[in-house]
Amino acid sequence: MTIRALKTQAVALAAALLLVAPLATPSLADVEFKHALDDSVLDLAPIKGEEITDAVKSFYKDGVNPYSGNAEAIAAGKTLYEDNCQACHLEDGRGGMGPSLIDDIYVNARANTDVGMFEIIHSGASGAMRSFSERGLKQDEMLKIIAYIHTLKK
Numbered sequence: 001m002t003i004r005a006l007k008t009q010a011v012a013l014a015a016a017l018l019l020v021a022p023l024a025t026p027s028l029a030d031v032e033f034k035h036a037l038d039d040s041v042l043d044l045a046p047i048k049g050e051e052i053t054d055a056v057k058s059f060y061k062d063g064v065n066p067y068s069g070n071a072e073a074i075a076a077g078k079t080l081y082e083d084n085c086q087a088c089h090l091e092d093g094r095g096g097m098g099p100s101l102i103d104d105i106y107v108n109a110r111a112n113t114d115v116g117m118f119e120i121i122h123s124g125a126s127g128a129m130r131s132f133s134e135r136g137l138k139q140d141e142m143l144k145i146i147a148y149i150h151t152l153k154k
């Protein structure tokens with residue numbers, strides 16, 4: 001094989017690697033999601049039957065909840081909140097069995113951000129605040145719940 005042919009091959013190989021590398025990376029997350037209690041990196045692999053939606057992908061990139069202020073998503077979030085969260089955090093979010101979600105006091109350091117709330121809903125915190133991913137809630141649904149919780153804040 002001539003040097004020229006080798007060079008051509010090397011260039012082709014490099015180009016192929018560049019194309020394949022992003023596809024081979026399992027997560028395209030730019031935000032690092034960490035467990036509220038020990039800062040271990042969260043496993044955001046989809047649960048059975050879950051589709052990682054464009055809204056979730058966008059949230060992974062910049063930590064901004066695309067459903068904030070979106071009336072349709074907020075309505076869905078309200079129903080999900082009533083079914084999954086209300087028992088402990090109460091209807092208006094003022095807290096009962098769990099802390100208030102609408103005041104400015106946070107038990108967990110990052111709970112005042114959407115990323116921090118997502119981390120806690122997805123993977124849990126202390127005691128009764130268990131992982132909702134393990135209970136079958138989808139990440140897209142978590143974003144809708146977070147958008148709804150913001151509407152409860154005075």
Ligand code: HEC
Pocket residue numbers: 081084085086087088089097098099100101105106107108109111117120121125126127128129130132145
């Ligand atoms: C069985 C009771 C229970 C249910 C149901 C529950 N939570 Fe919690 N939640 C708690 C408790 C207790 C804590 C405090 C955890 C801690 O101290 O780390 C908490 C903490 C939180 C926090 C962090 C607050 C802070 O100040 O750090 C958020 C956010 C939260 N819950 C959201 C939700 C959402 C959203 C749902 C529904 C998807 C939900 N919780 C369902 C009991 C519950």
